[in-house]
Amino acid sequence: MNRHIVILGSGFAGLAAAKALADKDVTVSVVDSKNYHLFQPLLYQVASGDLDAEAVATPIRRILKKRNLRFILSTVSGLNLDRRIVHMEDGTDLSYDKLMIALGSSTNFHGKTGIAHHAYHLKGLPEAEALRSQILLALERASRCQDLGERQSWLSFVIAGGGTTGVEFCCALLELFRILLPRDYPELDPTEVSVHILQGESVLLPGFDPSLRAYTKIRLNALGAQIRLETHVEDFDGLTVQCNRGGSIFSRTLVWAAGVMPHPLVVTLPGEKVHGGRIPVNDHMQLSGYPDVFVLGDLAASGGMEDWPQVAPFAIQSARHAAQVVLSTWNLARAPTPFRYRDPGSMVVLGRYDAVCQIPRWNVKWHGRGAWMLWLFVHLYSIVGTRNRALTLLDWGTDYLFHSAVVELIRR
């Protein structure tokens, strides 16, 4: 096969690369172990019951409609960069002319097996649905529990990590309880419910402007969150969250939002790793010594001076750049200038009609309703596929109009 580009992964980076190569005189194979693209930034809303799974997951084949793009549902087991071959778990091989590694990151439990075994996390769709089921199951168990101590352990929820995911999920969870408890659980006393957010660093949302961090902390407090800063979770056995300071918390539900690590395949790649296992690439996203291999998105670290964030905008920009480099090698596009990340800004939603937002380029620091409207627009616009957008709107519409959480199914 001539001009065969293999893309590993169908996250933001993999799909952006495929789209940039669509309708060109090349053949593209997208490989993923799941058959859907996940809109990761809204996954926490699946866990909090605001959205159903189908609203944040789009079938990859629906997206890859162009003739030169094909999809392969399979799991990569290894790479042979010298022979330009991708090995699959099912024993088959796939040869390539250009390879784009966009496998993304997974949850990093920092080697703590108790936490890895008992905690919930927000990386994949089944994990988000399992967390939602656990939250609702905890309310059901608590509503039948006569023992105060046991009941409070069911009604205590601990979020480890005060970054974007931790803060957004914390707000969504408090909002869920505010709506759901009086309506569906009259047996429960809302004052017995507690939501803790533990942050290892000294501030929440460390990447944000101090004014927005202060606003976030005030809002979280007002919503009823119990914030502990400079606090690490050391262990969890399903009943007790052990912390390095401030005492343990009796809780059945620990949500781990305290770090990611690169896809395990990355350790098999040659060369040094930086910034927690990421792969240094040149300013054309190429792996050192292998100009036909591109590393995209979460996995890529700048070999130069830039500090690249593990966010969707970077994933998309890195993928588009790599696609242009690939096309230029076959004279199908102009060679691009060296890659520079353009930061479009960051947003964190803090609940109904509330968010913080900063756009460094324009020196914008927003919070409150205006920031929330912008967030809504950006997210709806970004979600792939008309049907998903309609479904998301319907879910949110019923949610906000009828003040009801829409998804309460306990799946086991």
Add this chain to the structure above:
Amino acid sequence: MNRHIVILGSGFAGLAAAKALADKDVTVSVVDSKNYHLFQPLLYQVASGDLDAEAVATPIRRILKKRNLRFILSTVSGLNLDRRIVHMEDGTDLSYDKLMIALGSSTNFHGKTGIAHHAYHLKGLPEAEALRSQILLALERASRCQDLGERQSWLSFVIAGGGTTGVEFCCALLELFRILLPRDYPELDPTEVSVHILQGESVLLPGFDPSLRAYTKIRLNALGAQIRLETHVEDFDGLTVQCNRGGSIFSRTLVWAAGVMPHPLVVTLPGEKVHGGRIPVNDHMQLSGYPDVFVLGDLAASGGMEDWPQVAPFAIQSARHAAQVVLSTWNLARAPTPFRYRDPGSMVVLGRYDAVCQIPRWNVKWHGRGAWMLWLFVHLYSIVGTRNRALTLLDWGTDYLFHSAVVELIRR
């Protein structure tokens, strides 16, 4: 607790009983092992990707909003009818003044362990989603498979059972392939796909008028189904469907729609069982010797001359009757006249704009577009909850307008 009515199960019967007891001077506890009511008649559309899970499942607490109704998420492990106690799996007991047993039926594999282990079926939500995942996984596997025989075994789908569920699912599956294959699987040759429907009896839809049965057979043939009558599946190992006649079928996917049996708890009840394990009751749905115990829906068999079908309308009617009997014992309602089932008719959907429908009372036998419109109206009207109705409409709307199957997520 005074006037405490315990309802086991939250299917059509259990919920109808609870609703009939709402706002009365009684306390009602609904017990179920899952936290949602399942709209069973449309479950096959979850398996065929026409609807998502949330469209056919409504949280029970959302339905039981009245002050005198409460919900208990738990699994019943046993009954003590003489002491009026329900034992739960978690070790707790629940005492009652009146008991309504509405636990419904489960799939009957007729003791064939190979089939029970390898076949898919359409009784619960996880099972329907597992079947959908298997169908889509089969298409993915086939699209990477070079060996013709193996590929055809992935592309061969066998439905055992030619009653309502079997016929409706068969049509939905053929429709799914008609839409999905040319659009999303250009690698696959649609002529290699085969859908078989095996029926043990000599006709499809045995309960229907011969003219509608004939129409159904013609339509199924036109859609491309391979019909085998008087054919039983004898065994299945995940690769080969062994039949009593006509030869084996190499297939990876067997869908079992060939019979149901009562909930296992029923065997612990005193007295004889009839009609495949169902419980004979008097014409007030009462268990013989236990006038405080009512048996509803699928589990109930007439002790008299009537032949009660295991369908939603009977479940609802039996539940409303029992609720009135219960209320009348406390002078909260007039004593009802003996129960008589009023058959509202039956409908089977045969695909886009096509159905058969018969209403014996009015001597109506319809087929085609008019029957389909009636079917759509009846089903939408029946689905519990505004939000589910809107979601179902959206799902169907996008499905029919854009000719697209809407749910293609492979869950594992």
